[in-house]
Amino acid sequence: MNCNYVDIHTHHPREDVLSPRMAGIHPWHAERGDQLPDFASCDIVGETGLDYASAVGRAAQMRLLRQHLDAAAELHKPIVLHVVKAFEDVMVTLRNYPTLRGVVFHGFIGSMEQARRCFERGYFLSFGARSLRSPRTREVIAATPSNRLFVETDDSTVPTIEELYTEVAAIRNESVEELKQRIEENYKTLFIR
Numbered sequence: 001m002n003c004n005y006v007d008i009h010t011h012h013p014r015e016d017v018l019s020p021r022m023a024g025i026h027p028w029h030a031e032r033g034d035q036l037p038d039f040a041s042c043d044i045v046g047e048t049g050l051d052y053a054s055a056v057g058r059a060a061q062m063r064l065l066r067q068h069l070d071a072a073a074e075l076h077k078p079i080v081l082h083v084v085k086a087f088e089d090v091m092v093t094l095r096n097y098p099t100l101r102g103v104v105f106h107g108f109i110g111s112m113e114q115a116r117r118c119f120e121r122g123y124f125l126s127f128g129a130r131s132l133r134s135p136r137t138r139e140v141i142a143a144t145p146s147n148r149l150f151v152e153t154d155d156s157t158v159p160t161i162e163e164l165y166t167e168v169a170a171i172r173n174e175s176v177e178e179l180k181q182r183i184e185e186n187y188k189t190l191f192i193r
C-alpha cells in the first residue's frame with residue numbers, strides 16, 4: 001500500500017500532503033476581538049487553546065477556547081489545541097465536552113504522565129520539530145499508541161514533513177512506511193465519516 005504523508009497541523013499546506021483545512025483564532029489573538037471564523041467550511045476547528053506563557057489575558061483566552069469547543073461540539077468536527085503551561089486548565093475545560101469528535105494537542109511537549117491522561121480520554125498527540133528537541137517528549141513519542149499519533153510542521157517549512165516522519169519513525173523503531181500507514185489511518189478515522 002502506498003500511503004500519503006499527513007501533516008495534521010500546518011500553516012503552509014502542500015498539494016501532495018494530506019492536511020485538514022483549519023478555521024480558528026489563536027489564543028495569542030484572544031484580546032483582538034476578531035469575529036469568529038465560519039467553522040462550517042473547515043475540516044478541523046483551530047488552532048485555538050490556552051497559552052499561559054503569553055501576556056494575553058487568561059479570561060479572554062478561556063472565552064475564546066469555549067467558543068471554539070462549542071462550535072466543534074455542535075458541528076461534530078475535531079479541534080486542534082495549542083496548549084502552553086495550561087495543561088490542567090485545558091483538561092478541566094475539555095471535561096465539559098465529552099462528545100467531541102476528536103481532540104488533537106498540537107506541538108505536544110510534555111510528560112509521559114500528561115500523555116497518558118490524554119490517551120485515557122482518546123485524545124491525539126501531534127509532534128513537531130520542537131517536540132523532537134525535548135528529551136522527555138521523545139520518550140512520549142516512543143510510547144504513544146499508534147492510533148493516537150500525528151506529526152506536523154506547524155508554522156515552519158524546515159524540517160519538512162518527510163524529515164519529521166523519518167525522525168519520529170526512528171524514535172519509535174518502525175519504518176517510515178509503517179508510520180505513514182498508521183497516521184493515514186488516524187487521519188481517516190478523524191475526518192472521513
Ligand SMILES: [Zn+2]
Nearest residue numbers: 009047154155
Ligand atoms: Zn500553529
